[in-house]
Amino acid sequence: MDNTIEVKGMRKVFGRKTAIEQVTFNVEKGEIFGLLGPSGSGKTTTIKILTGESTQTDGDVNVLGMDSTRFGSSDFKSKIGILSDNSALYERLTVHDNLKLFCKLYNAPLKEVDVILKEVNMEDERTTTISKLSKGMKQRVLLAKALIHKPKLVFLDEPTSALDPGNAAQIHRGLQKLNEAGTTIFITTHNMEEATELCDRVAFLNNGRLQELDSPGALRYKYSTHAFHVETFSGKRLVIDNEPENAGQIKELIENGEIKAINTDNPTLGQIFLKVTGKELVS
Ligand SMILES: Nc1ncnc2c1ncn2[C@@H]1O[C@H](COP(=O)(O)OP(=O)(O)OP(=O)(O)O)[C@@H](O)[C@H]1O
8 A cells, every 4th residue: 555644653742731642643645534523523634734734743754755854845735735724825925826836836837827726616816916815715715835845744723614615615615626536635634524525534533533434435334333324205203224134124114105205314423423422513
């Protein structure tokens, strides 16, 4: 297996506060990996360690084949892109001039500016000053900034928090396209729909500890009771366990034409998170 990120026994202590405790996971090359957790669970701390902005107290962290002692190198920085709360733009410059500056900073060809503006659907605003953009538009320019140098790996810290569904969907489409082109994406979120839609695998972080790690589909299957939820035309709602002895009851309902709808229960990631951690994902 080709891993883009390998984390083993990672701990992070701030004074008396242990923010991350014995966290171990890998992110495979080409996947969209989601780190899910409520506020204060350690998502940003994890991203900061993985991008070299902070250092782990203990444990091994390897990103793109480099150990954490090399995260300050220009080689490392040229291969990763970051979109976080700390990402900033020059408010008084236009969209185009901002991206031109970041191109120069990363030694990327200037022609990339127009390519990336098209990708994030901001061509029409290329001459608009940043201070005149809406929040969603600014976020799309920040995403363009994170991607302008064509990084192999992108870190996104809650990229769509505070965006309306339309703007969030636009960011999601951009990320899916980027991923299809081969970029590995590490995303933190407390938005379960976002995680279900985008991520190949998700990890649950709670109080700095990882509590589950799998694909959204596998987690939903694991935490499903597999019972049948039946709604009849007479308005009855039945929950029938998926056991051989109940086959007759279901057969009879079908034969009598009584079934209006039949589903197996399929918990959402938010419900699973609550079950595993006892906490709501959105806090
Ligand atoms: N520089 C710091 N000094 C002291 N404590 C910190 C520091 N940075 C983070 N923490 C603590 O570490 C824990 C994890 O914080 P972190 O910012 O990683 O959480 P998060 O999951 O990203 O939360 P949010 O969703 O609110 O951004 C919190 O208890 C926080 O108070």
